[in-house]
Amino acid sequence: MKLIGMIQDVLSSMFKKTATISYPLKPSPPPERYHGRLDYNAAKCTGCMMCTRDCPAETIQIKVIDRKTKQFVMTYNIGECVYCKQCVFNCKFDALHMTNLMWESASDSKEGFQLYFGKKEHIDSLLKQKNEEPTA
Amino acid sequence: MTDNLIDSNKSQKYIVPIGPQHPALKEPGHFEFTVEGEIVVDASIRLGYVHRGVEKAAESRTWTQVLYLVERVCGICSHAHGTAFIQNAEALAGIEIPPRAKVIRAIAGEIERLHSHLLWLGVAAHEGGFDAMFMYSWRDREIVMDILENFFGNRVNYSVNIPGGVKEDITPEFAEQLRIKLDFLEKRLKHYLDVVNDDVTFRARTVNIGTLGKEEMTRLGATGPTARSAGITRDIRVDRPYSGFDIYPINMILDDHGDLNARFVVRLKECFESIRYIRDVLEKIPEGELSVKFPRKIPAGESMSSVEAPRGELFYFVRSNGTENPDRVKVRTASLCNWGTIVSAVAKGHKLADMPMILAGIDPCFSCNDRMVNIVGKEKNAQLWTWEQLRKYGINYHAMQEGFNVSDCGIEQLREEK
Numbered sequence A: 001m002k003l004i005g006m007i008q009d010v011l012s013s014m015f016k017k018t019a020t021i022s023y024p025l026k027p028s029p030p031p032e033r034y035h036g037r038l039d040y041n042a043a044k045c046t047g048c049m050m051c052t053r054d055c056p057a058e059t060i061q062i063k064v065i066d067r068k069t070k071q072f073v074m075t076y077n078i079g080e081c082v083y084c085k086q087c088v089f090n091c092k093f094d095a096l097h098m099t100n101l102m103w104e105s106a107s108d109s110k111e112g113f114q115l116y117f118g119k120k121e122h123i124d125s126l127l128k129q130k131n132e133e134p135t136a
Numbered sequence B: 001m002t003d004n005l006i007d008s009n010k011s012q013k014y015i016v017p018i019g020p021q022h023p024a025l026k027e028p029g030h031f032e033f034t035v036e037g038e039i040v041v042d043a044s045i046r047l048g049y050v051h052r053g054v055e056k057a058a059e060s061r062t063w064t065q066v067l068y069l070v071e072r073v074c075g076i077c078s079h080a081h082g083t084a085f086i087q088n089a090e091a092l093a094g095i096e097i098p099p100r101a102k103v104i105r106a107i108a109g110e111i112e113r114l115h116s117h118l119l120w121l122g123v124a125a126h127e128g129g130f131d132a133m134f135m136y137s138w139r140d141r142e143i144v145m146d147i148l149e150n151f152f153g154n155r156v157n158y159s160v161n162i163p164g165g166v167k168e169d170i171t172p173e174f175a176e177q178l179r180i181k182l183d184f185l186e187k188r189l190k191h192y193l194d195v196v197n198d199d200v201t202f203r204a205r206t207v208n209i210g211t212l213g214k215e216e217m218t219r220l221g222a223t224g225p226t227a228r229s230a231g232i233t234r235d236i237r238v239d240r241p242y243s244g245f246d247i248y249p250i251n252m253i254l255d256d257h258g259d260l261n262a263r264f265v266v267r268l269k270e271c272f273e274s275i276r277y278i279r280d281v282l283e284k285i286p287e288g289e290l291s292v293k294f295p296r297k298i299p300a301g302e303s304m305s306s307v308e309a310p311r312g313e314l315f316y317f318v319r320s321n322g323t324e325n326p327d328r329v330k331v332r333t334a335s336l337c338n339w340g341t342i343v344s345a346v347a348k349g350h351k352l353a354d355m356p357m358i359l360a361g362i363d364p365c366f367s368c369n370d371r372m373v374n375i376v377g378k379e380k381n382a383q384l385w386t387w388e389q390l391r392k393y394g395i396n397y398h399a400m401q402e403g404f405n406v407s408d409c410g411i412e413q414l415r416e417e418k
Helices: A007-013 A086-090 A120-132 B054-058 B063-071 B078-093 B099-127 B131-152 B172-198 B200-206 B214-219 B224-228 B260-283 B334-346 B352-361 B387-402 B411-417
Strands: A038-040 A060-066 A071-077 A096-098 A114-117 B014-018 B030-036 B039-046 B301-309 B312-320 B326-332
Touching (some): A071 A120, B224 B312, B260 B352, B334 B352
Antiparallel strands (some): A038 A096, A060 A071
């Protein structure tokens, strides 16, 4: 029978550094395999839509502008994504990658989480089209 | 007027309602403790505040999407849920996953057990007012969380499984990192075991509190560390070894005291066994592929599988109708089996102040175990089955599945032969 129990932990911790990290001052880099923001490579995409079929959050949309000249607009929402990496495994053409970027994502609006990959004019026309659609 | 005054000589019973929002546990559950003075004489429980309709939602998703849905049934044992579901899907599709994938699944399961038991150790100590242990065990749990993040990409809901195998490989560099972290963790766990066994105040709160014998525990259908703390040899990893545990077996940890202290000891010793298992398996992890091709449509059929989650036996039933979506998914979590031990036996005879620790003793997980029960009325051919009838039906059903007939030999004979 001992009385000390956790007291030795408490006493020795007084002379040690804190276990927590001083976050905004000292950022901790995410690990290499971290499931962060999705990255899309339009040059490798074929528009087969396999990534959209099994997405559990149904957050990937690919709009085909022209399949031959590899022109696609990929829409992806960081806030809806569950970071499971299934789309990366479904892609047979190596067009999708999980990066360890943007792990501290925050936005003051829902639109801030929406990402568009593709040529600027295509994205603009897609957004214009969306705005013109009557909202239900 | 005198009728309204409390007669101090007469024993009075009061019902103390606790919950759904309450100071003891972090998840919603309503308890009613009937007390006589300070002693609890009866207890009842009401669950169902966090019903999310997961089983119904699974029916409208593809097999792959359901894997990620069921991983989110529980935030602590997400790998166990994913494995139990995908084992059914793979059995129905007639797929055998590569041995390397099986072993990585087992390792992930044991890492998950480590983080779950450390989390529980902190919570249970906190319920007993032992906050120093709560803080230090949660600090050490971060090591396990870092392991999960480094290996599988996420801290929680790490999605190790993919239909037909696993996603990430365990490379030699990762294995080396893992060994170093496990060495430190083992040192800390030894210290916690010493505290649990030796500390006077801690023992005063746990020894001979919430004691339940082997027979009672068996009758109430306890599972997992709660059952093993009373000496019941019940562990799915040993009884019906699944992915990985059939290649490299694991030892069962038992204690025969059956009290709250035994539950601490069993869980901490299980952590040592998990560390031992991971170390051993890392040495001889088989070479080969990580996954095999998984079909989009699965042939019609029914399948059942059990996985030893950190809390006990996790059961999944899956029925396929030959399409891209499952026809029915049934989940039965371990917490649901263990509630019976508290409300019908353990709680009675103890002080109300012991209730938070007794409740935390089974490691309850509320949102996991909320399922809808549809009670069919008499007009719809409802049947009332006794335990023996149900058991007989179960044996006959499985015998027919295996292809032999046991209709002419009674259950008692079967028991004797066993």
